[in-house]
Amino acid sequence: MQGEVRVLLVDDHAVVRQGYRHLLEKSNIQVVAESDSGEEAYxxxxxxxPDVVIIDLSMPGMGGLEALRRIISRDRNARVLVFSMHDDAIFPTRALQAGAFGYVTKASAPEVLVEAVMAIAHNRKYVSHDIAQQVAVHNISGGDILNILSSREFEVFTLLAQGRSVEEIAASLHLDYKTIANVQTRxxxxxxxxxxxxxxxxxxxxNIIKT
Structure with missing residues (x-):
């Protein structure tokens, strides 16, 4: 692609977004919009x-994984980079399965985020080195018990594990109570x-949630 890379930045912490914006714009990457929720990101x-969406997974309301799914459902050519604190292999695996172009942990060096954005803008997949081996081993070994869950079940599982009620999850995912209650039963x-x-x-x- 030619010209400046245009990015939509999605994270629920304003201070964090400000830091990322400064980092990206120093590298000739234009932040065309910011969002603090999955609903607004969509x-x-x-x-x-935008050329690239940078999105966190853990946000109030609609989480990053659901927002990712909806963006990909609307535009199968969307380039989405997940930028998350979650460093267990199941999260990048699920994100990539849902259609993400890349996954970078927030523990990565600042230049890794810039490198990932540029790679994805040029249609190349990118997984940060600190989790790439974990993801490969996870996929080769067949992963863990969570592999038996569908994408929707995994999303609800992570939200329930965070202490959210069935009512809260139904509202954030724009689904009815009975649907989420049935997922909880499964x-x-x-x-x-x-x-x-x-x-x-x-x-x-x-390691789905930290203590």
């Missing part, structure tokens, strides 16, 4: 048509847990 994507059956406390303990053991 709307801004249609309005600004999760308990598939993961062999009896209640929310056991589900949360499993999430901690699998």
């Amino acid at each position: 709307r801004l994507y249609t309005e600004t048509d 999760l308990r059956q598939k993961l062999n847990v009896e209640n929310s406390a056991q589900l949360m303990l499993l999430a901690i053991r699998l």
Whole structure:
């Protein structure tokens, strides 16, 4: 591509976005819009048509994974880079399966984010080196128990593990209560847990949430 790379920056922390904007614009990458939620990110994507979307996974309301799915559903050529604190292999694996072009952890050096944006803008996949080996091993070995979950089930699992109620999850994903309640039931059956406390303990053991 020619000219300045245009980016939509999505993170729910304003101070964090400010730091990323400064870093990117020093490298001739234009931040055309910012968002603090998945819902707004989806709307801004249609309005600004960026070359690359940089999105966090953990945000209030619609999470980054659901926003990623909706953007890809609208535009299968969208280039989305997930930039997240989650460094367990299951998260980049799920993001890439959902259509992300790349995944970079927030523990990476600043120049890695710039390198990833430029690679993705030129239609090249990018996974930061600190998790690339984990992802490869995870995929070769067949991963873990969470591989039996569908994309929707995994999304609901992570939200339940964060302590969100069925009502809150239904509202954030724009689905009805019964749909999420049914997903919760399937999760308990598939993961062999009896209640929310056991589900949360499993999430901690699998590094889905940090203590």
